[in-house]
Amino acid sequence: MKHFVRKLINSALDRAKNNGDLELSVMPEIVVEKPKEEKFGDFSTSLAMGLAKSERRKPYEVAEILSSHLQSSEENIASVKIAGPGFLNLTMKPIFFLERLVKVAEQGDQYGSSNAGQGKKVLLEFVSANPTGPLHVGHGRGAAVGDMLGRLLDKAGYDVSTEYYINDVGNQMNTLGRSTWARYLELQGKVNEFSADYYQGDYIKDIARDIINKHGNEFLNKTEDQVLPFFREYALGSVLDGIKKDLSDFDVSFDRWFSEKNLYDQKLVDTSVSWLRQEKHVYDKDGAVWLKSSKFNDEKDRVLIKQSGEKTYFCSDIAYHKNKIDRGFEWIVDLWGADHHGYVPRMKSALKAMGYDESVFKVMLIQFVSLKRGGEKVSMSTRSGEFETLADVIKDVGLDATRFFFLMRSSDTHLDFDLELAKKESADNPVFYIQYAHARICSIFRKATENGIKLLDSADIDLSPLKNEEEFIMIKKILTFGETIEKSAELLEVHRIAFYLQDLVGTFHRYYSRNRIVSDDHALSSARLFLMNCLRITIRNGLSVMGVSAPDRM
């Protein structure tokens, strides 16, 4: 809708220029907004104020010139008014909105989709939790946000792939293996000390028990060195299966699970290090290999290969991100926990060292979830074993409510997730407000069928009986769905959809309480039913982008 208005203004500018009314040495960017207040019309632009300086005229005069050129040749415009210091307020004729509403029904499931992203190849990497334990609530936020971003970018016309990076290399894998080995011995009645550094959670016992069931005591009299590879691999596989199940229960799927170990096996890490060496971006010092990251805006140089000969996590991460770009992705979006923010300049410096443009890489920092239980903070450390798993929360609060809870806030602010509150308030959760609207509309359709009123095709419908002001408020809101999707995708801000839906559905609930859709007036009923269908499509498409269900009955 805004695109159309922007075009109108653009052509008015052209006419003003051709007429010599305005100089327009530089064509300004046209910003079209929806005024906060209904009385200011349907669209507004502060263009005249922006132009005033370069035109060396008063904002009001510029607004007057624009106004005259806008009004002269557009049949969709009902009025153009100048307000305040020079706002141009446009009011459109009803037909403008009704014509567009008809298209909503035609597009159905596709309504809100666009090619704004122009098929740009995007790689979304998210969750990527270390495979050392089940996913907790904090991971859930990343999962929900990442999954929704995938759906959102797809709908907005980007070519999206999603990926989970498995950190299956490093000391943590040995710790995982040793923890399992220790539990194994313990369960076999062999006394041993369970180190405080080991993973404390009960899931380790479950894995150990599983090993006993399958392999009995065959490892009992062996040394740690002999058994560690087996325990490490077994525990990794088991934890990873658990993570995959948790995510699939959360309705989150990945196009690819990318193993860090695989990077090493394919020599990709070695390749990128030698390439960097060739380009003279690395040097040797104190027996270690360093990247000259300080030359690329990082605060200091970083170690790639330790004295011990082991490669750092950073080192393989460089290879991983290089690989992402090599696979042809034009936009690399990583969702990281907020605690990794110090790592951002480091990664950016590495990409710059490799000669890539900084703009291809974007990190979204997902702020922490403070888990609370009745106002008291709950500690969430995998190692200590004190954490609420994502699976538990979904079980308690429900899939839809859990997803919605994570998605209704801007992801760069802290999120307080009070378990007691979430459980207790589940009936008041805004997700039900939205789902209820959908169920109500479905109920209207059941009633309409009873009364023999059919939903008409776009081609046959006569929307002229829609005259109510509340109807137009709703229609206008429905029609901003597409631009909400586009904006949300472009800014990678998922919460906008949740707010949009709450707002949209609010207009419906108010309308519903004051108006009957199915009545004796056949023409009016048909028109209203058609509107309800468009509304239902919008709600359904909005919820679907969030990965939340749209029930027919509640």
Place this chain on the structure above:
RNA sequence: GCCCUCGUAGCUCAUCUGGAUAGAGCACCAGAUUCCUAAUCUGGGGGUAACAGGUUCGAGUCCUGUCGAGGGCACCA
């Protein structure tokens, strides 16, 4: 100590990247159902946007400083 993110109603958060009188939900108070789902609707109180400066036609939004919260400053991942 240095760096990053944040600070908006009692609580949880919006405010369309600088626009018009800062808005929702929860909680609290008072009301609404002979009729398509009351998980709904109507009305009410509640604000120095942490604080102090600056930039301009115009600032919650941009800049500087102060205070407060969280996080980061490894040859860990």
